[in-house]
Amino acid sequence: MQLSSIRRRATVLAAVSAAGVLGLAAPASAHVTVQPGQAEQGGYAAVSFRVPNENDTAGTTKLEVTLPEDKPLTSVRTRPLAGWTATIEKRPLATPITSHGRQITEAVSKVTWTANPGVRINPGQFEDFEVSMGQLPTDTDTLIFKALQSYDNGEVVRWIDLPNPDGSEPDKPAPTLKLVPASDTESGASPAPSGSAGADPAAGQVTVSAASEDTSDSTARTLGIAGLVVGVLGLAVGAFGIIRGSRRTAG
Structure with a gap:
């Protein structure tokens, strides 16, 4: 040869x-996700909406998250994020909810984060938008949050697709939070899981745990x-x- x-x-x-x-x-294609992806039913959770910038030539300047209408959340609070302004929209409840001795007549319908002038999520970067929310429902194992990601070139990516019937992931999956039954302790209380709070944020008793990443x-x-x-x-x-x-x- x-x-x-x-x-x-x-x-x-x-x-x-x-x-x-x-x-x-x-790397695999990144999506807007909820971190951590799991919380306990019936409690209050501190979670982040993780937003990766998937555009090589534009920056993310806005995130809109719509909360599930059929599973109303009466308490939603945002953590301040430098360079971003958060606004919360509410809607009236057809049937008022009694929580901690108070009658609640409206629920949060939407949270929007808008970048201040000169601020954006640059290509190749991501940002976490943190919220505390509750009281989480006890009659479902999944909460789906439809999200819109806006870029400074006018593009809007709609992360709103529901899971496919066969269990496969759709093209633009909506951020999803898995709900698991509350664990019991000897005292009968339900401990807060990682990234969640076991008390009503309105009572000033929220204990927020740092979100842990699965490194396996x-x-x-x-x-x-x-x-x-x-x-x-x-x-x-x-x-x-x-x-x-x-x-x-x-x-």
Whole structure:
């Protein structure tokens, strides 16, 4: 076999292997999500709407989150975020709700964050928009929040798609919060899960926990990529050995 042919084959092999590593390392398409994605039924939760900027040439300047109308939330409070202005819209309830001895006649329908002049989420970055909300319903295991993400070039991305019947993810999934039954303690109280509050925010007893990230997927991905990189290096060394051996044979 000619030396030039061996070199070409070694080059192609290394290129294909490197492309495979880069393909696996590329991040999946990011969506607007609720972090953490789970809270206890019947309680109050502190969550963040995580908004990644998916546009390479424009910045995010507005986020609108619509709360589920069929599962009204009477208490929604935003955490101040530098450079952004939050506004809350409410709607009247057809049937008033009694909570902590008070009759509540309206629920929050929408929360909007608008960037101040000169502020935006730049390409390749994300922002967390934090809220405390409740009282979470006890008759459902899912809350769906439809969201609109606006860019400074006029583009609006509608994160409003409901889950597909077969369980697969739609193209523009709406942020979803999973609700789980409240856990019991010896005293009969329901402890607050990570990222949630166990008391009414209106009573000034909210205890907010830092949202924890699930690192198992990223760790496994990192280890897998590292193994592939080692494999590519091994292929490169093997190709170099083939070329070197061919040179000696040719000499």
